[in-house]
Amino acid sequence: MSGDAQLVAALRGGDEAAFAGLGRRLGPRAARAHVPSRAAAEEVVQETWLAVLRGIEHPGWWAAPPVPWDDSERRLEAAEARAAPACAIAALPPRQREALVLRDVLGLSSEEACGVLGVSEGNQRVLLHRARARVRAALEAEVAHEGVAR
Amino acid sequence: VTTRELTCREFVELVTDYLEGRLPARDRERFEDHLAICVGCEAYLDQMRQTVAALGRLPEEELSGEARHALLEAFRGWHGGR
Numbered sequence: 001m002s003g004d005a006q007l008v009a010a011l012r013g014g015d016e017a018a019f020a021g022l023g024r025r026l027g028p029r030a031a032r033a034h035v036p037s038r039a040a041a042e043e044v045v046q047e048t049w050l051a052v053l054r055g056i057e058h059p060g061w062w063a064a065p066p067v068p069w070d071d072s073e074r075r076l077e078a079a080e081a082r083a084a085p086a087c088a089i090a091a092l093p094p095r096q097r098e099a100l101v102l103r104d105v106l107g108l109s110s111e112e113a114c115g116v117l118g119v120s121e122g123n124q125r126v127l128l129h130r131a132r133a134r135v136r137a138a139l140e141a142e143v144a145h146e147g148v149a150r
Numbered sequence: 151v152t153t154r155e156l157t158c159r160e161f162v163e164l165v166t167d168y169l170e171g172r173l174p175a176r177d178r179e180r181f182e183d184h185l186a187i188c189v190g191c192e193a194y195l196d197q198m199r200q201t202v203a204a205l206g207r208l209p210e211e212e213l214s215g216e217a218r219h220a221l222l223e224a225f226r227g228w229h230g231g232r
Contacts (some may be wrong), residue, residue: 037180060157066197076204085204104205110170129166136194136201 019020069143088138092131099127100135156184161191165198 039092079085089097089105095117102113114124156164161184167173168181183194 029217035174060159062188062190065158065188066193068193069197069200074198080204080207085201085208089205089208100205101206106201107206115183125170125172128170129163132166132198132201133162135205136197139201139204140197 066140067144069140075143076139079139082142084139085135088135089127091138092134094136096127096131099124100131103128104132154182158188158191158194161185161188161201167194168195169198169202184223 028063091101092100098117099113102108102116103110108116108123110124113128117124117127119127161181164173164177164181169232173181185195
């Protein structure tokens with residue numbers, strides 16, 4: 001069993017010493033690099049570890065939850081200034097790209113987009129969902145990059 | 151129909167249906183129950199909303215040549231078929 005697997009087994013078994021050890025390994029000091037105050041750092045650490053524990057306890061929960069885009073307007077603007085959304089769109093598979101551009105860039109209604117794409121409303125929504133998820137992930141990477149850069 | 155709590159993975163799959171207002175009442179309730187207890191999914195939903203907003207601000211000229219071409223083709227097919 002690897003060290004991590006042992007740790008997970010100990011946590012599953014409710015081993016409090018193992019949990020305390022985790023807190024020391026990645027504590028508020030590590031989080032301070034990303035948030036302004038110690039209180040905020042402690043909150044981030046607590047939420048992160050609770051999420052990690054939920055992931056161990058319940059498959060299907062976030063192992064690494066998305067971090068809110070704090071200062072997101074400024075960071076998102078910077079990402080937009082670097083044409084991040086356009087690059088993400090260009091990288092999409094063609095059908096997803098069409099659905100996303102029609103709906104979110106050009107602002108067509110769902111009904112209109114279905115007419116253009118020649119697909120059912122449900123299929124249009126699946127294409128849109130996949131496309132939005134990919135663009136979100138690309139923006140998340142950009143926004144995180146922006147956070148490190150400043 | 152199940153009343154079991156949603157997992158984050160299931161939540162993520164339902165986000166567009168939710169934003170589009172296409173979730174049946176029962177599923178919407180489960181979605182919102184999960185949202186109330188999960189900061190990760192709250193952040194995810196917020197990021198999806200911001201993503202859609204950012205796409206709406208994208209000037210058409212910024213679309214790549216390929217994307218514009220694909221769109222034009224789609225529009226031609228649409229008008230031709232009407």
